[in-house]
Structure formats: C-alpha cells, structure tokens
Amino acid sequence: MDYGRPTLADALAAQYVAGTLRGAARRRFETLLPSHPALQGAVREWQSRLMPLTGALPAETPSPAVWRAIQTRLWPAPAVQPWWQGLGLWRALSGVAMVAVVGMAVFVNNPAPPQAPVVVVLQSTGTALPDGAGAPGTVVASFSADGRALVAVPLTKVALQTDRVLELWWAQAEGPPKSLGLIKADGTTVLPPGRLPGGLRGSGIDHMAVSVEPPGGSPTGQPTGPVVFYGKLQL
C-alpha cells in the first residue's frame, strides 16, 4: 500500500486513532509510523479531533496501589545512596556497649542488598590521649558483605592534637596488627579496598583497633601511639 497517498493516510489514521484498525494492520501501521511524517501528521490531526470526545467520561479514581507501583517501577531505589551512608542510623547504636560483629539489615527502605554489610563497633579503650584527655565514644567500621569495601567513622569527633592522626588496624588472634589506613577524626573515611586479604572471613580477622599516630601514619608499620579504640570480631 502507498501510505504516502494523503487520502489513504488520512483514512488509515482515522481508523487507527478511532481504534478500529486492529490486528496485523494496526501493528503494520505502528511500524510504519515513525518513518512517515505524513502519517504522523494525519494521526496527530485525528487525535486532536477525537480524543477530546473522551472528556465526556466520568473520571474513575485509581486505587493508591497504582501510583505506588508506578514509583517502584520507575525509581526502584528511591534513596540512591552508597551503602555506607546509612551511618546516620548507626549513630543510634552509639550508646550500646557492644564489642561484637553486628550483621545489620539497616537498609530496610531500600531493596535489600544481596548481603547486609558487617558493622564492627570499636569501643573507647579509655586510654588517655597524649594531651591528657580521653577519647570517648566509639568508632564504627563497616565492611561490605564481601569484605572488600571498608568505611570507618568515629561517632563523636576525636579531639586530637593537630600533629596527630588516627590509624585503623586489623589483626588475627595472634600476630602483629596490620594497617588498614588512616581515618578521619571527625568524619567518614572510605578506605582503599584490598587491605584485608582474603576478605572478611578469609583474612582470619579477630580484632580491630585505632591508634594515635604521627602525621602520615605509623613510621614503623606497627602502632606506635596509644590504642584508643578496640573492637573484637566474632564471625
């Protein structure tokens, strides 16, 4: 058929918009439409003619589930945020004396991640800082389920001398601690991946600690300053 003929285009568009063009003919028409400006124009004209007639219909209120389903389909993760940004929630845990591994499903508002991250709460050791003040509070370290990504954050700002930094360590039940990197005294630190060989379970990690170190971190590869936070894992 020659869809370029105006009268034919118009007649087909009328039947298409009215809804009486059906089956294979309708599908063929829709396939052709994008590449035929004349057809598109005819369709638009018939839409303008016929669609306002539906204004005579009394409205029907959809159930609330429809809008919820639309949102879920369009925006499956309404709060798009990296997994560690749930830290605000974790602050609620700060008062809980807990030296253990907590497998938390804190992301109840999001589609559940394949596995919940593992959160380690490091408690203050009560050791005085060099300036005499203690380091109160806790440090929360959170591993992604595969143990590769690690984020640490002191829940209350640690008051350090300006020439001191915090360093995070991990260790097996026996053996020297190994550095996970420097962490901020007053905010969230995302640590480079791969510092925990074998991941959380493969590494044989037993405990974690935070020590006070000179700028740039421990010069010896071992903690040199006081250990101010400590947490034992029970996997």
Added chain:
Amino acid sequence: MNRVEPQDWPEKSRELAQLLSKAGLGDRAAFARLYERSSGHLLAVVLRIQRDRAQAEDLLQEIYVSVWKAAASFDAARSQPLTWMTHIARNRAIDSLRRAQAQPRMESTTRNEDDDRPDANESLADEGPGPLDLLGLASQKRQLSACMERLTPPQRQSVALAFFDGLSHAEVAAQLREPLGTVKSWVRRALNTLKGCLDRAAVRDTEGAV
C-alpha cells in the same frame, strides 16, 4: 474527581503541559502532580475498553511508565498533553484486548452489573452512560450536535461503540447484528462526516488555548 469537561480540555491541557515538560526534565514531583490531575481521566478511558478493573489499573501503570519515559519527547507545539496521554492510554487498552484474545463482548451497551464495586456512586456510574450517550454528551459540549445530526443513527451508534468502548468492526457488527462490510462503511462515513466539524472544534480548542 470530576470528569474533564470537554470545554475544559484546552485549559486543563495547559496546566498539564507544564507538568509534562517538567517531568520530561526528570521532575518527579511534577510527574506526581501530573498523575494526580490526569489519572482519573485516563483510567476512565481505559475502563471503557478494558472493563476488568484490576487489568485496567495494571494498564494504567504501564501507561504512566510510558508517559514518564516519553515525556521529554512530548511536543507541546503540536499536541495537547491530554490528547497525547489519552491516545497512549487508548492504545494500551486496545493492545491489551489483542493480547488477551478477548472474546467479542455481546453485552448490551449499558454496563452489566457483575462488577463488585462497593461504592454506591460508583455502581451508579456503572449503569451510567452508554457509548451513544457519551457521544451525545461530548458532541453537545463540543458544539457538535448539529454535526451529529448529519449521521444516520446506525452510523452514530457504530462510531460510538467503536470509539468509546474500543470495539472492533467485527464486534460492532456482532452487537448490532449487521454485516461486517456495512458496519465498516458506517464507521468510515461517520468519521468522514465528522471530520470537518471535529476540526472546527479542535480549532476552537486551539484558540481557547492561546
């Protein structure tokens, strides 16, 4: 939610055009408002064609997902938003009939009462306007009554059944107990006859919308 009075079509379209263009830029709040302002109408359109309410609401979901995705490509200079969205809605509803291999509906032009809607108003609406009433109402509101007079009663009835209720030619023919070819030519002639009148109504819309 009230019906969209036909004379309000252009005005409502103006408001929806803004929401739609914002939605095209990813504005979810505008899209939510668009949904709020238009879903009652689109569901009404879909329900005429797909009378199973659960299926109609599923379709409504798909329709708004499409609207969101296509919002950026909506051309306000060429179409009115309500016209554009109504067409998407009708298209989906008609396609759903094809997918479901729906049997031709033999029921009378007034709704049957096997729906289980609890609300008294809604069940009233259920027995509400048949396609011919709707065509009459629409033409009255759109100053098309004189134009409709030029259609024979069977032409009016077949075009109303096809357009409002989404019946195919064959289904209209079955319902009116007339030969398929006759019905086809009724619908074609009815659309042809109405074309000029509907154009003038559309021009009134445009002028009203400026």
